[in-house]
Amino acid sequence: MTASNRPANGAHKAAIRLENEVQILAAAERVFADFGFKGATTARIAEVANVPKANVHYYFATKEALYRRVIENVCSQWLEAAMTFENTTDPATILRGYIEAKMDLSRSTPYGSRVWAHEIVRGAKFSSDYISTTVKDWLDGRVRIIRRWIAEGKMDDVEPYSLMYMIFATTQHYADFSSQIEIFNGNQPLSDAQFAEAKENVVRIILRGVGLT
Amino acid sequence: MTASNRPANGAHKAAIRLENEVQILAAAERVFADFGFKGATTARIAEVANVPKANVHYYFATKEALYRRVIENVCSQWLEAAMTFENTTDPATILRGYIEAKMDLSRSTPYGSRVWAHEIVRGAKFSSDYISTTVKDWLDGRVRIIRRWIAEGKMDDVEPYSLMYMIFATTQHYADFSSQIEIFNGNQPLSDAQFAEAKENVVRIILRGVGLT
DNA sequence: TTTGAACCTGACCAAACGGTCAAGATAAAT
DNA sequence: ATTTATCTTGACCGTTTGGTCAGGTTCAAA
Incomplete structure (x- = not known):
């Protein structure tokens, strides 16, 4: 050493x-x-x-130490995906970029998302410290940005937390609930074309939903 | 006695x-x-x-038999909440009613939703039969209704499955990820007023997102 | 009152689990 | 060449777990 x-x-x-x-x-x-x-x-x-x-x-x-390492890896990956918020273009482009990045992560690395889902559903016993510091700071920062957009009249007056939760839930659903989606899709995983269509639909509904198109 | x-x-x-x-x-x-x-x-x-x-x-x-009963109870509760689709009013009212009923269930009985979440994230090992029959039939029926609305020009041309997944994900997020939401909310559960606001935001964003307002 | 079916429960068991350990193998430093 | 530190692993252990069971109690039909 x-x-x-x-x-x-x-x-x-x-x-x-x-x-x-x-x-x-x-x-x-x-x-x-x-x-x-x-x-x-x-x-x-x-x-x-x-x-x-x-x-x-x-x-x-210990098994717990291994688990904590996995959890941290997943979360830091997500925070990286949110770098799009640092861009200085229009809100629609920024939100579209974030949603697409999050959807792509659900597609490319679904395991981590599912570990996180298990952890939170169970009550965030091992990760509450991490969420209440790192993740909360990150989220509050994005919420402030969205509030500014609203104040500037660039989008509808929606509650930013509700919007972010909707983005979290919808994008991660394609990883966490993929087994259910697969069954609904005739026991076939979504094809690349189907996933691309889903991604575009998610972006379109949310952007239009907050008055950004 | x-x-x-x-x-x-x-x-x-x-x-x-x-x-x-x-x-x-x-x-x-x-x-x-x-x-x-x-x-x-x-x-x-x-x-x-x-x-x-x-x-x-x-x-x-067995523990598995007990688990299966719990799973079935949860799902049949959700299917009941979808009775709003049988109404013969306008699409906006029907969708609003469904989303609100689903949000209310997340608020009043979050445990069942979380059991379901665990089960699906784990790969739907015990419930795939049930999903591929009862639940799929139900979902396909609602998708047909939405397609008809689209054909009649009553709403935007969105992929109905993407829309339904968004409703599932967002409404159940308030039950499944409540521990995370609670942390973001300053270690306080959402108050009734906060939850009502969240519910209204979810309804508004989705309805506007598919061109129904 | 008798009888049998349904309900109740403390005590028990085999299997599975996270974690330990001693003893050996391999690579690096001296 | 020798020592030292790290890596490797089969065998093992105490605990927890789902499930069983014998013996008891309660209830209702006859």
């Missing part, structure tokens, strides 16, 4: 650790998504990650 | 059974909502229902 100026110094061991951690975290995300915190077993996570169970506990002391 | 003031015809035994079943089902709904299928324990359900654990298994053979 010493800082070294020799490039090859301990690089192999470090690579092993990194690769194992990544592999275990990816497996944990899938298994927690499929079974929730209590339902997921370290044995199953080890099996998916293709390592012995004892090795999971070597890299992550 | 003497035989004379007891109901005739074995009604007392039937009443005992009914009351115990109701009590256990109510407790199960709460516990499943808080912990999911795997995380919930029959011991905890028995404790909340105020009966010995063995009695839970006397009335419901």
Whole structure:
């Protein structure tokens, strides 16, 4: 663990650790998504990650510690998707960009969203600290931006929290409830074309709904 | 209690059974909502229902059977809320009525919604049969009604499934993610006034979003 | 009053679980 | 070459869990 100026110094061991951690975290995300915190077993996570169970506990002391790491990874991914709010174009473009980014995340990485869903439905027992600080600050910032748009007459006078909750709920629904959507779609996952249409519909209804088209 | 003031015809035994079943089902709904299928324990359900654990298994053979009953109860409640679609007034009134009924259910009985959320996020393992028959038939019926409204030029040409998913997601969000909303609201549950405002905002954004105002 | 069906429950069990550990294997530092 | 630190893993353990069961109680029909 010493800082070294020799490039090859301990690089192999470090690579092993990194690769194992990544592999275990990816497996944990899938298994927690499929079974929730209590339902997921370290044995199953080890099996998916293709390592012995004892090795999971070597890299992550407890199941809870592993779970917390997964939760944090998911949330930081979402906050990145919200960078569109920093742009200085018109509200319609900004909101469209955010909704589309959120929909794309539900499509590309649904597991993380489902872990988050399990966690919140269960009462946010492990993540309430994180939500009440980092996430709340972020949300309040966006709400202020929306209030400014309303004050400037650029959009309808809607309650910004209601709007943001609608965006959260609708976009994440395509990840969290994908099994239900799949059944309604004749036991077929949404095709790329179907998903693109859904995305456009979501954007259109919300933008028009707040008077932005 | 003497035989004379007891109901005739074995009604007392039937009443005992009914009351115990109701009590256990109510407790199960709460516990499943808080912990999911795997995380919930029959011991905890028995404790909340105020009966010995063995009695839970006397009335419901397995934990899975109990869970299935809870799931079905929730869903049939939702289907009832959709009776508004049978009315013969204008689309705006019908949709408003449905959204409001769904929001009210999220407010009055959030536990059932959260059990459903756990179940679907986990992959609908126990409910896929029910969804692909009863629920799908119901949904397809509403979709046909919406398509007719569109054909008659009464509302915008939006994909009806996308619209219904948005209504599902947004209304159920207020039950399923209430712990998150509570944190964003300064660690206070939404007051009646706040919830009424949220409800009105949801109705307004969606109705305007599909061209119904 | 008798009889049998339905209800009740403390005590129990096999299986599954998160986590531990000792002993060995591998890589890095000296 | 030797030592030291990290990585690996099968075997193991105490606890929790869903479910069982025998023996008891209550109720209502005959």
